Amino acid sequence: MFMVAPRTAAVLTRCRINRLTHLDRVTGEPLRRYEHPHPGSLIHVDVTKFGNIPDGGGHRFVGRQQGDHNKRTTPGLARSADRNLRTGTAFLHTVIDERSRVAYAEIHADETAVTATAVPRRAITWFTARGVSVERVLSDNGSAYRSHA
Template identity: 65%
Template sequence: MSHANAALTPRHRLKLARAVVEDGWTIRYAAAVFNVSWPTAKRWADRYRQGGPDAMDDRSSRPHRCPRRTPRPVVRRIVHLRWRKRLGPVQIADRLGLAPSTVHAVLVRCRLNRLSHIDRVTGEPIRRYEHDRPGALLHVDVKKLGNIPDGGGWRYVGRPQGRKNRAATPGKPRNAHHHPKIGTAFVHTVLDDHSRVAYAEIHDDETAATAIGVLRRAVAWFATRGVTVHRVLSDKGSAYRSHAWRDACRELGITPKRTRPYRPQTNGKIERFHRTMADGWAFARMYLSESARRRALPGWLHEYNHHRPHTAIGNQPPITRLTNLSEQYN
């Protein structure tokens, strides 16, 4: 593409070329009129004779031949070592007798220069999936957070003051070392695979009865928005492996699915939601008590679902995708 101060834009190149080829101007005269050099005027006139008006655009600077380009068998060996061994450019170069810069150039060209582009376990390129309608699959999981003592936690007040706040929080049991046990908040989250709309509740345990109650209320919550749930995906936590969970899913007309062991990537949408939730709500500001943090969750969920743009769905809030497609399919 010609730069902003170029003497000849594609439109003026065409005028020059037609003046020479069709009107009979000399190269010298056309160069003087258009204020360019003689070789420039001749170049565009010759290109017009060969390709017509379409030849007036800039050509790619890529050479037609690359005799010193890395051979394809070597490229395949570099890609194989990157996929299977997840080695860096220096290690691959040492094994193959190449320069690290050459290996890096090949990895960039094959879009393998960052290990985040490769599955951590299998070494294969990451395969992303998304169901085509709301309710086709719900992701469920539990996020554990330590309760906040009265006066604030150590993340904001520092560890010495945090220990004092723990000790001063009334009504807490003691552990074997006589330290107060603040307890754990279990955030049960449900996420729609297609729209990324989230539903969450905070409880004091992660038993099967609690998880089933959250699922029933989440299914009802989605139903009020016109979404019918068909499948639910969970990890192999004890609550999700129970017969009670299986029976509850069967009663609701939902097919339960489970991820493979040690593969959180399969449930990656809700894992990424937990990170967003931690940054946007759990640790976003200083809370003076656990009850204050729990009261802030519904407001943050509304912000996430209705106002926060989501990059995976075209920088739109999740609720917009759920609303549009739920009307189409239901």
């Protein structure tokens, strides 16, 4: 156990660096978090990819035979060229207000530029209906967000 003098502990607490979780592991510098003055000053847009699971569970949970049966009986699964069922991928488009942490999310079958630009438009409409006016939008440099739309 690491012990420090009471005075040192008070100074570290006052500077908000008394816990290792408050420090960057690489540099040892205090973490700097950006904060915004009010809801809507910045919203963050991102996409996460998930594999679809057939109704009743996939083969890793219920076994290969039952998993294949669940695939065949799940409506709406796409078929590949060789006629095998594909569970496919779902793309979760999220829009989060950086101040209040209120989130808006939609699930889509793709992350094309058309979808990626339509989701924030609907999210801004959703936020506006709740009295939040959006000032800025932040996204990563994902391919869907680099379109000219």
